[in-house]
Amino acid sequence: xxxxxxxxxxxxxxxxxxxxxxxxxxxxxxxxxxxxxxxxxxxxxxxxxxxxxxxxxxxxxxxxxxxxxxxxxxxxxxxxxxxxxxxxxxxxxxxxxxxxxxxxxxxxxxxxxxxxxxxxxxxxxxxxxxxxxxxxxxxxxxxxxxxxxxxxxxxxxxxxxxxxxxxxxxxxxxxxxxxxxxxxxxxxxxxxxxxxxxxxxxxxxxxxxxxxxxxxxxxxxxxxxxxxxxxxxxxxxxxxxxxxxxxxxxxxxxxxxxxxxxxxxxxxxxxxxxxxxxxxxxxxxxxxxxxxxxxxxxxxxxxxxxxxxxxxxxxxxxxxxxx
Amino acid sequence: xxxxxxxxxxxxxxxxxxxxxxxxxxxxxxxxxxxxxxxxxxxxxxxxxxxxxxxxxxxxxxxxxxxxxxxxxxxxxxxxxxxxxxxxxxxxxxxxxxxxxxxxxxxxxxxxxxxxxxxxxxxxxxxxxxxxxxxxxxxxxxxxxxxxxxxxxxxxxxxxxxxxxxxxxxxxxxxxxxxxxxxxxxxxxxxxxxxxxxxxxxxxxxxxxxxxxxxxxxxxxxxxxxxxxxxxxxxxxxxxxxxxxxxxxxxxxxxxxxxxxxxxxxxxxxxxxxxxxxxxxxxxxxxx
Numbered sequence: 001x002x003x004x005x006x007x008x009x010x011x012x013x014x015x016x017x018x019x020x021x022x023x024x025x026x027x028x029x030x031x032x033x034x035x036x037x038x039x040x041x042x043x044x045x046x047x048x049x050x051x052x053x054x055x056x057x058x059x060x061x062x063x064x065x066x067x068x069x070x071x072x073x074x075x076x077x078x079x080x081x082x083x084x085x086x087x088x089x090x091x092x093x094x095x096x097x098x099x100x101x102x103x104x105x106x107x108x109x110x111x112x113x114x115x116x117x118x119x120x121x122x123x124x125x126x127x128x129x130x131x132x133x134x135x136x137x138x139x140x141x142x143x144x145x146x147x148x149x150x151x152x153x154x155x156x157x158x159x160x161x162x163x164x165x166x167x168x169x170x171x172x173x174x175x176x177x178x179x180x181x182x183x184x185x186x187x188x189x190x191x192x193x194x195x196x197x198x199x200x201x202x203x204x205x206x207x208x209x210x211x212x213x214x215x216x217x218x219x220x221x222x223x224x225x226x227x228x229x230x231x232x233x234x235x236x237x238x239x240x241x242x243x244x245x246x247x248x249x250x251x252x253x254x255x256x257x258x259x260x261x262x263x264x265x266x267x268x269x270x271x272x273x274x275x276x277x278x279x280x281x282x283x284x285x286x287x288x289x290x291x292x293x294x295x296x297x298x299x300x301x302x303x304x305x306x307x308x309x310x311x312x313x314x315x316x317x318x319x320x321x322x323x
Numbered sequence: 324x325x326x327x328x329x330x331x332x333x334x335x336x337x338x339x340x341x342x343x344x345x346x347x348x349x350x351x352x353x354x355x356x357x358x359x360x361x362x363x364x365x366x367x368x369x370x371x372x373x374x375x376x377x378x379x380x381x382x383x384x385x386x387x388x389x390x391x392x393x394x395x396x397x398x399x400x401x402x403x404x405x406x407x408x409x410x411x412x413x414x415x416x417x418x419x420x421x422x423x424x425x426x427x428x429x430x431x432x433x434x435x436x437x438x439x440x441x442x443x444x445x446x447x448x449x450x451x452x453x454x455x456x457x458x459x460x461x462x463x464x465x466x467x468x469x470x471x472x473x474x475x476x477x478x479x480x481x482x483x484x485x486x487x488x489x490x491x492x493x494x495x496x497x498x499x500x501x502x503x504x505x506x507x508x509x510x511x512x513x514x515x516x517x518x519x520x521x522x523x524x525x526x527x528x529x530x531x532x533x534x535x536x537x538x539x540x541x542x543x544x545x546x547x548x549x550x551x552x553x554x555x556x557x558x559x560x561x562x563x564x565x566x567x568x569x570x571x572x573x574x575x576x577x578x579x580x581x582x583x584x585x586x587x588x589x590x591x592x593x594x595x596x597x598x599x600x601x602x603x604x605x606x607x608x609x610x611x
Binding site for chain 1: 430
């Protein structure tokens with residue numbers, strides 16, 4: 001894609017999410033879409049993290065653990081220590097990144113299904129820890145977390161106080177979409193950078209990459225830490241938006257969904273997780289009308305999609321080119 | 324203490340049977356079958372229907388569970404997994420398919436059998452009470468049956484032609500194909516066999532713990548843990564993993580009871596430490 005076309009595409013995307021969608025929602029009166037769309041934005045951020053681990057050739061089913069961890073870090077800092085929500089956001093992300101470095105150093109040596117299964121177990125560990133630790137208050141969870149306050153720099157209000165708004169959902173929509181845009185812009189930059197190409201080489205053959213002087217252990221941990229940072233960040237915003245966090249806020253099913261989002265969008269495409277999350281989340285909600293056949297139709301469609309497009313939705317574009 | 328060991332052995336025999344099916348499918352096709360727990364639940368419900376509702380003999384019910392699951396497994400391999408493996412660029416794509424089939428089975432089971440916990444009449448009455456061990460007779464019988472099925476499976480893999488072909492496939496797919504093994508046919512048989520084992524153990528356990536549509540996912544996670552302990556794709560590893568997990572659960576529930584519900588937390592933590600020392604489990608191939 002040429003540079004001018006890329007600028008047009010980015011501008012179109014920004015206008016769409018920041019202006020067109022809010023106007024459409026205002027016109028149609030479907031205020032609930034603010035919440036749905038901010039969920040999609042946050043979940044797609046977490047999925048982007050999973051996608052990055054796919055990029056280094058690891059199947060990550062443990063993103064739910066970091067989303068839960070980020071949520072709890074933010075909730076505990078706000079409730080027990082009175083830290084402003086805006087500070088807890090980077091802190092939650094950094095806490096998850098640090099934890100993932102400690103966990104990742106040993107487990108990133110595993111490959112293939114072993115890594116997949118260990119990360120799956122990690123999600124369970126996170127849930128059980130949240131149940132057992134005193135600071136997380138067990139199964140009761142942490143509830144009635146206050147909404148984020150205002151951000152002021154030299155007396156200039158950058159972000160208004162969320163509690164003063166008539167509908168804080170709108171504020172959360174803008175926050176999540178802004179974070180998602182930044183996240184995918186960074187991901188796109190990262191994947192097309194030197195590090196991104198090194199990650200790709202890890203995905204193809206670690207021994208070969210190591211033999212030409214790449215410090216594979218370091219690259220693996222960096223990629224995993226970035227992935228967990230995104231998971232923690234998404235978890236923290238999610239918890240703030242729902243104003244509560246329980247051990248069951250993010251479970252194995254969520255971890256699997258993060259992975260499925262990546263598969264559905266396409267593992268070879270940076271924007272795959274975004275499209276995958278949107279389609280899976282809306283697909284599931286649209287099928288709500290079908291009542292008790294919801295899961296049946298949903299899974300049958302997923303199997304059918306897999307048979308027709310095993311390389312993800314975005315591979316449709318390349319199919320057309322090949323013809 | 325004897326009681327703890329007896330419980331562990333009984334649990335281990337069940338678990339080993341679950342893990343065997345999963346590891347067989349994994350070894351042959353490199354597919355992590357997320358739907359394994361759901362296959363187990365389906366087997367349990369078929370036994371519930373045949374033995375509990377129709378009143379046919381228990382043995383007939385368990386065999387019916389096994390055969391139904393084998394047919395389902397064969398079809399899954401032929402029409403779903405084979406197609407996706409052929410068309411996809413990356414091997415991992417089968418995981419989405421496996422997860423989708425797991426959801427699909429969940430939905431089907433829920434629609435047909437409902438969400439209630441179902442139990443069946445006891446197969447034998449009475450309790451064994453000697454040597455400091457208290458164990459109901461039906462548990463002993465089910466444990467022995469599970470052991471017999473495991474033994475039969477090992478003998479099948481070792482001494483029959485399909486068994487030899489499948490072992491060759493698991494070792495080296497390309498070499499097996501060059502030696503004239505019909506890869507497609509034996510992969511399908513292997514998948515059916517793995518599914519059949521899940522059906523058997525579901526049928527057996529339905530008589531003791533009952534069956535419930537929601538337990539498929541947790542069973543899958545336990546099975547994943549067992550094959551991680553033993554090493555994925557290795558028959559002996561799956562059996563060892565099953566018995567080790569059964570034993571750990573049994574000991575953990577007794578020793579750690581005073582600290583609350585932390586057995587699984589401890590097992591998970593131990594597993595992660597163990598895997599960082601021995602990434603391929605006890606006897607797994609390198610690379611997984």
